[in-house]
Amino acid sequence: MFESLSDKLKNSLRNLRGVGKLTPEHVDAALREIRMALLEADVNYKVAKDFVETVRAKAEGEEVWNGLKPHEQVVKIVYDELSELMGGTSSRLVFTKQTPNVVMIVGLQGSGKTTSTGKISRWLADNQERKPLLVSVDVYRPAAREQLKVVANAVNVAVYEAKETNDPMTIVRGAVKYANETGYDTLMIDTAGRLHIDDELMVELEQIKAETKPIEVLFVADAMTGQDAVRSAEVFHERIGITGVVLTKMDGDARGGAALSIKQVIGQPVKFVGVGEKYDAIEPFYPDRIAQRILGMGDVLTLIEEVQGKIDEKDAQEQLRKMTTNQFSLEDFRNQLGQFKKLGSMSKLMKMLPEQMTGGMQITDEQSAVVDHQMQRTEAIIGSMTRQERNNHKVIDASRKTRIAGGSGSTIAEVNQLLRQYEQMKR
């Protein structure tokens, strides 16, 4: 995501480094490069132009931050403006007491509506304590409703089926009623897509909107389509009124222009980005953090949040207590490995650390695979122990070691090594 833009921006800002006093010529040169970089990333022409002008005005203005060198001032201005461009702070979905809150998912054919409906419902259940119900009103494409059901099952979220009817309005009314009666607080409506914006589709979406009064209408756009995504978002917004955008396929070679232009062009923020075909490949869109990532300050905040979100706070407290009172068993060790694994692969973690921390060094996928493999090994060995052995490793004698090694497909030396590591950790 944003690699090429990031490289170019960092480069042009780096060129300002070491310049004692910034002259207008220096700033001009840097701004020209920044403008080129934005255009190459497929940022809307006018957005790029305005961006550069704002940065120029601020750089020439009186504003001075204590303790920042001249070139750092420019970096700071570019950072502020970049995050402002994308909408400033992040835009969570805000729910009301109404039941159900309706979220409509709209967009062109194949943009990723059905996939995103599933991903977002899972995300809301995990992160905003919502109880979602999914419904498809795509009665046109054969198997479209079946597809949503498959997605719903995969993300373990309920789906409302209305096999007896093919009328979108009847379906949504039924779904709202059902959600109301059964206590689902969030109804997500997956709508039909068309290859091109057509009136029939728009009328149908307008009707569904009037009927269900959604708190959110999310426009799903394929980021790979660049400025086309921005233009169609604009049309949908004028016609239906959207509250936010979901940019999918940001894992592909999208240059990022859509992400950088949408807020500015249509006035509605990007709320989520899809970063893969798997159902957990969705991220809330944080403009400030994206700006940090683009400018190479790393995504420490996302990292911290991932750690907080996935590691159960209570669990962590309990483990800390055990560690400090020296009751940390092999069982606890295994739990801790499990927690760590939830964060993802080692290389993914490294990518989120700021350059200052890693010195720009990244571990390779192979290195990451070795670490991941070792962790799996360790888990397997502990998994082959009995409960008694896990809670008191001192009972593990030579014959038990042989059994454990056999059970986990490892060698006695590996079992010994693990026990040594554990003792060290315990100490």
Ligand SMILES: Nc1nc2c(ncn2[C@@H]2O[C@H](COP(=O)(O)OP(=O)(O)OP(=O)(O)O)[C@@H](O)[C@H]2O)c(=O)[nH]1
């Ligand atoms: N790589 C990648 N693929 C995605 C992402 N989101 C969706 N896809 C893929 O895009 C294709 C279309 O996704 P769907 O969810 O079926 O799109 P849709 O908008 O519901 O399509 P229609 O209902 O036909 O209009 C599928 O192959 C998805 O796996 C993403 O974030 N990254």
Ligand SMILES: [Mg+2]
């Ligand atoms: Mg679909």
